[in-house]
Amino acid sequence: MEEDYLYSQKIDHQVLNGIADPIRVLDSDERVIFVNEAMEKTLGYDRKNLLCDIDESIFNPDITRSVLRTGEVVQREEIIKDKIYSVKCSPVLGQKGQIIGVVEVFRNVTVERRLQREIIERNRSMVRETMAASQIQKTVLPDKGFIKNLKIDYIYKPSNMLSGDMFDVFEINEDNIAVYISDSVGHGFAASMVTMFIKSLIRTLPIFILLSPSKTLDAISNRFSLLKLDIENYFTCFYGVFNIKKGIFTYANAGHLPLPLKVSEKIEYLHAEGNPISRFFKNAKYKEENSKFYAGDKILFMTDGVSESRNLEGEVYGLKRPEEIMLENDIDELSILKDNLLSFTNITQTDDISVLLLSVW
Secondary structure (H helix, E strand, O other): OHHHHHHHHHOOHHHHHOOOOOEEEEEOOOOEEEEOHHHHHHOOEEOOOOEEOOOOOOOOOHHHHHHHHHOOOEEEEEEEOOEEEEEEEEEEEOOOOOEEEEEEEEEEOHHHHHHHHHHHHHHHHHHHHHHHHHHHHHHOOOOOEEEOOEEEEEEEEOOOOOOOEEEEEEEOOOOEEEEEEEEEOOOHHHHHHHHHHHHHHHHHOOHHHHOOHHHHHHHHHHHHHOOOOOOOOOEEEEEEEEEOOOOEEEEEEEOOOOOOEEEOOOEEEOOOOOOOEOOOOOOOOOOOEEEEOOOOOEEEEEOHHHHOOEOOOOOEOOOHHHHHHHHHOOOOHHHHHHHHHHHHHOOOOOOOEEEEEEEEO
């Protein structure tokens, strides 16, 4: 009686035959009493002997029995005939609310699972490549310590694995030391590749160009334009040359902010005019400036990830705090600055943070 009710009243066979997914109906004794056309065609059904090709050797019946026993809807995946199916097993209730059978819907998810595996593997590969690129970025940073009479210290804290910030300090010749800091727009691979472009290019420029900050920025701008990147790809760069015999720091600026701080008895910003390096600014010119330094003086370079960091109230960190820290502390300035910045923000970092400190001895 229940079987007749299940067969004639609860299941609309015409509707089930119109569904593309294979479907079968089992009674409370686990007998297959109906399969739709998609099931018969795809997974097989012997109408003469009323036998489904999917037997216990292929398809674990424990889930079906569980649904018949508990009435809970269960969904799981099964491998049937070398294909992956997502099988949803739902109870069918009789007139008095009792469980009289189950409906099983088989959805072929082989392609979806293959694509998922490919995406997962590609993501793993991308993570490995990103970690390798991140390690390379860190290894090309300058060593902390001394170059001649300049002491080097810095903070390097990318917001992600890859950074759009880059800085370097290196000897040009016996008397001159080059220093620069740059900030590429955005984050990720594109920005990090720009930083590596800057790093590799500057180190290969002829000495006569490196000795002139304006010529160096001109050369970088010209080479960058040859890459023919989209106009939204650009970067800022502050480049200077410190003559250790004369104590003169000559510099030029390609739109980098915040400006470096000269720290002596007071704070002085190293101003120089110039646009960011971009295809948008063609034939940009960079003006050189210079400043005299003495033993005990310092230069603090930063990217805008420091000055534009915000706290939970939306207040920016600004430049006043770094100024005060530099004036009030003769040692461990960067440790104090880092702790102060982290204490101020106390939220997830959203931009790369780079700080470079040069101290004249």
